[in-house]
Amino acid sequence: MSESIKPLGVDSERWKPLLDTPAYKVLFGEATERPGSSELNHETRPGTFICAACYLPLFDAGMKYDSGSGWPSFFESLPGRIGTREDFKLTMPRTEYHCIRCGGHQGHVFPDGPPPTGLRYCNNGLALVFIPEGERMPDLRQPDQ
Template identity: 60%
Template sequence: MNRRTLLAGFLALPALPVMSRLSLADTHEVGMSFEPLDVPHSFWKDKVSAEAFEVLFEEATERPDSSPLDKVYDAGTYICAACYLPLFRSEDKFDSGTGWPSFTQPIKGHMGTKQDFKLIWPRTEYHCARCGGHQGHVFKDGPPPTGERWCNNGVALRFVPENETLPELRA
């Protein structure tokens, strides 16, 4: 990290309360219609594993190389582990070599983003647009066509193979 990056992070701190609101990510695929949920995070405690709850609703990060989903490249859909909203298509997945499932783009309108300053310098954090569950961070070091790497916590996702029906949205 250089001084300019460090300084930019500190200068952005006063804007944190304004930036903490989620904004919908601009992506390339038409998504399904859904209503955002208005439930407390505690609502999900008995619906997901303790590890998933910590990542989704306490914004933790799982260890790299800990998710079997990092090596899944079958055709299908990746859905939010909490509310089951489809978040990524398998054709947008790639091996980033980071130890986390990575995608070039999410399904349009299914992610919200906000600035994260936990490591001092700003990063773009993203959440499920329906339940608000923390998924990961997006970086500008991915492959074409977007140049983005949507780096996801595997425990925050479920994979539904192409030959299976997507589950109904959970509330």
């Protein structure tokens, strides 16, 4: 059974002091980092990938795979952690996904992934932080009200 995550409903500008400029542009300006630019592409240790803004755990490392796309890719997310909406920025509709808690843009999900789901969550590395197994997870954060 998954827990219900309550969206923070905080204006995106309030995240600006907590993030570096490139991460802020990806998370709250819906930018995309260059393919192959994220060190997380090569991360293979057990652990958890969390939202770089609010620190909500989004993916277990066991859900990650090498899609060859140039971005960290996952075949599944942790239950109840991802929200989706249609994106028409490139003319063809795509499914954008974001952190359910802070609304930070993570990437796009495509139906060309491996079993068991057949999905590919194509994530911007700047939108994630990796916490290796055995290290303490950071407390969830939110900007000052």
